[in-house]
Amino acid sequence: xxxxxxxxxxxxxxxxxxxxxxxxxxxxxxxxxxxxxxxxxxxxxxxxxxxxxxxxxxxxxxxxxxxxxxxxxxxxxxxxxxxxxxxxxxxxxxxxxxxxxxxxxxxxxxxxx
Amino acid sequence: xxxxxxxxxxxxxxxxxxxxxxxxxxxxxxxxxxxxxxxxxxxxxxxxxxxxxxxxxxxxxxxxxxxxxxxxxxxxxxxxxxxxxxxxxxxxxxxxxxxxxxxxxxxxxxxxxxxx
Numbered sequence: 001x002x003x004x005x006x007x008x009x010x011x012x013x014x015x016x017x018x019x020x021x022x023x024x025x026x027x028x029x030x031x032x033x034x035x036x037x038x039x040x041x042x043x044x045x046x047x048x049x050x051x052x053x054x055x056x057x058x059x060x061x062x063x064x065x066x067x068x069x070x071x072x073x074x075x076x077x078x079x080x081x082x083x084x085x086x087x088x089x090x091x092x093x094x095x096x097x098x099x100x101x102x103x104x105x106x107x108x109x110x111x112x113x
Numbered sequence: 114x115x116x117x118x119x120x121x122x123x124x125x126x127x128x129x130x131x132x133x134x135x136x137x138x139x140x141x142x143x144x145x146x147x148x149x150x151x152x153x154x155x156x157x158x159x160x161x162x163x164x165x166x167x168x169x170x171x172x173x174x175x176x177x178x179x180x181x182x183x184x185x186x187x188x189x190x191x192x193x194x195x196x197x198x199x200x201x202x203x204x205x206x207x208x209x210x211x212x213x214x215x216x217x218x219x220x221x222x223x224x225x226x227x228x229x
Binding site: 032034036041042043044045046049089091099100101102103104105106 | 146156163169222
């Protein structure tokens with residue numbers, strides 16, 4: 001069953017503000033997590049990933065935080081831009097015996113000018 | 114091209130017809146995945162190939178769905194006797210690693226299937 005993705009389905013953010021997108025997972029054995037961005041009519045694009053032995057990872061304008069205690073994942077986008085408008089999915093790999101990613105339902109982010 | 118290529122980008126068919134969707138992964142990627150995405154939902158796993166073999170087909174919804182990867186590169190997803198409920202975006206992804214070291218999946222742009 002679906003184990004990833006407790007979230008607010010939509011998020012509206014003012015251009016220039018920071019965005020925080022949340023995701024909860026239920027499989028405590030999951031050892032790898034990814035955030036994907038999907039624009040309308042396109043395939044998912046990789047944003048950032050994190051392994052379970054880390055609690056924070058930073059990229060360009062994005063930060064992923066992992067809290068294994070409460071099984072929570074978040075994506076922070078700094079200085080949100082109009083091009084950040086998209087659906088964001090968190091995905092998890094369920095441990096060393098798993099090799100596929102399971103996706104949540106996604107959060108739609110709309111950036112207001 | 115450098116990315117995962119999927120054809121056709123759009124396919125409209127009638128109920129009961131047979132459909133093939135093709136995926137050309139990134140060169141050298143041994144792992145290949147098929148996902149299905151319904152409107153407003155996240156991608157759902159269908160099948161995973163490691164090389165030529167289907168290592169996990171547990172996500173295929175029924176025996177009308179079948180996929181092959183005969184030479185360990187291009188894969189074809191085959192749907193027999195299509196039903197309206199099969200309408201969705203079919204996404205293919207490839208990865209250079211697999212198993213314990215599975216990392217990022219590189220997705221194609223998808224094939225939008227509409228069954229009338």
